């Protein structure tokens with residue numbers, strides 16, 4: 001029986017991730033990327049792949065370590081703590097979950113390439129300002145044995161550099177998922193200059209040709225394979241957001257102990273103590289929802305919607321509270337670009353929207369709980 | 372960790388045991404004060420089924436599933452207890468017995484009691500034969516609990532106790548009281564308190580009920596006038612009662628915290644909203660949004676209670692962090708009942724209206740963030756002891 005406590009292996013993984021990231025990818029690294037006009041550091045991702053993290057969900061025979069979604073969440077949490085900018089969620093979680101479901105030799109070699117860092121993936125779903133996969137309008141018209149794809153995607157996280165794209169489009173028989181190399185003729189990528197300084201792209205598809213081989217799963221039945229992958233991504237993103245909240249909170253707590261006003265540390269004022277304690281409570285409660293989502297995805301993936309949406313909803317509101325309190329309790333310095341708190345605030349805002357916001361996920365919970 | 376197979380077998384065993392032993396009338400999930408047996412010498416069973424259910428459950432150790440069998444428990448592991456509770460929930464069974472003895476004193480005795488004390492008191496608690504109340508608060512000692520003034524003078528073979536307690540829930544129905552008594556006035560306040568067990572039938576103990584805003588009057592004032600308490604009735608060491616008191620408080624807080632999670636209280640919120648579906652209240656988007664947010668928080672808080680139990684079981688004690696459960700759980704329960712009142716509208720405003728006594732339940736929840744330590748006190752504990760923020 002699995003419990004809501006980290007296993008020894010998971011705890012070891014999380015500890016070593018923390019040590020590595022504090023050293024190799026502190027918030028400073030994100031700032032440096034931003035200042036040099038880049039959104040992603042391939043060398044960092046390569047080192048991460050060498051440690052096996054990209055294979056956390058990949059079976060051993062495809063070069064992975066197969067530790068499961070709870071473990072993936074622990075890695076995502078640690079990356080969130082230091083705001084590491086990596087394609088972990090898009091490639092190692094979302095793409096891998098799809099490929100695993102598909103199975104077969106091709107999927108196996110694709111997973112091996114993800115594990116080694118040779119290939120990166122991005123998921124192209126959004127077409128408007130809110131997450132709504134079922135409302136996809138991008139068209140995939142039949143053309144002989146294949147399809148012709150036309151339409152525009154936006155907010156494709158990691159889409160600016162990914163080698164391959166997972167694209168959701170509508171055929172006459174329904175939503176279909178395509179896997180395409182990002183340099184296929186007719187694909188144009190435009191970087192979106194996002195507030196969180198991470199990679200995201202607008203992608204235009206103009207009469208892009210796809211063959212039957214480019215279809216993942218069944219034509220017209222994308223959701224069967226996409227839904228578990230979205231849920232895996234949402235759970236891992238929630239974990240990343242919980243790390244973000246914890247990182248912001250650690251900074252705030254440190255500041256409360258160190259900053260003096262009226263002749264005493266500001267952390268001795270009860271008004272601030274109680275707000276800090278409340279924030280800590282919210283973080284603890286969210287941590288349970290996240291670990292639970294990982295456990296359910298590992299144990300009972302076909303019934304994970306409630307657990308996953310609960311985790312993403314909670315993570316979204318907790319991260320938002322953590323950054324708002326973080327900036328406020330830092331006073332003026334919290335508003336400066338020179339200080340890192342602003343990076344946390346911006347990442348929280350972007351993560352809140354990616355893969356469904358609070359309202360989207362709370363509505364899923366409500367539907368499953370009869371409200 | 373137990374194997375899946377042995378747990379499966381255990382589940383089957385519990386399922387058939389419940390099938391045979393839990394009376395049909397006890398399978399409606401009601402958890403109001405009279406629906407559940409609280410035990411004690413003064414208890415009058417509300418039905419023969421209630422009596423039978425207590426008798427059968429306690430004979431099998433299942434009123435206190437995790438206590439050792441020698442003290443009247445079933446000696447279950449946490450995993451087994453979870454299975455048992457799930458099986459209870461499956462048939463919507465009421466708990467056979469609820470009491471402060473089970474949720475508060477028992478755990479403290481298991482930790483601090485002598486083997487003689489445990490053999491004497493615990494089985495009686497498990498069988499629901501004696502009912503306990505808690506004598507902590509005094510008129511001048513609420514949040515500042517260590518300021519208690521009720522005095523215990525050392526008279527050789529006994530203490531002579533004089534003083535007053537207040538807010539002693541169910542003191543008028545209890546057989547015994549566990550009380551904090553000052554046995555040394557010349558040391559810092561935490562260091563001169565002893566934890567005494569006192570028979571409410573002893574000469575010099577009197578109680579007076581206090582009526583609550585919910586219409587009920589479980590509250591009492593309790594007075595001690597030259598009460599002789601034998602030396603064998605101290606738990607823990609003399610003047611070290613504060614340790615026992617604090618340990619017991621963590622259990623009290625855990626008990627109070629689970630109210631609003633929807634795990635112990637069933638699906639109250641979802642169910643009420645569903646009941647109201649089609650009526651204007653369910654279509655009010657503001658109300659529905661608040662209800663959804665409350666449900667999200669309730670599910671996550673319920674999981675946190677589970678996680679903390681799992682951590683305790685794994686030997687990763689959570690200590691002061693459990694003040695989080697008390698704070699989050701009780702604030703949530705208050706929100707939940709506000710929403711239920713709004714959803715039910717004027718139907719909920721009568722003492723015994725078309726939807727039952729929602730108003731009394733709602734009013735009762737207002738105490739959740741006061742009893743067992745207020746929310747403000749919980750936040751201070753967390754800020755100082757868990758987050759390490761400085762005192763002012």
Ligand SMILES: Cc1cc2nc3c(=O)[nH]c(=O)nc-3n(C[C@H](O)[C@H](O)[C@H](O)COP(=O)(O)OP(=O)(O)OC[C@H]3O[C@@H](n4cnc5c(N)ncnc54)[C@H](O)[C@@H]3O)c2cc1C
Pocket residue numbers: 504505506507508512513514515537538539540541738741742743744745746747748751
């Ligand atoms: C329904 C119910 C049942 C109870 N049952 C029992 C029982 O069986 N046995 C028993 O012994 N007691 C019982 N109590 C008493 C309960 O434990 C006390 O009411 C509680 O500890 C608060 O103490 P007080 O009422 O004296 O409030 P006070 O301590 O006077 O507090 C008043 C207000 O001031 C705030 N406050 C106080 N100190 C601080 C501070 N340092 N910082 C910030 N805010 C502060 C409090 O949070 C509160 O809002 C019960 C209470 C209730 C409501």
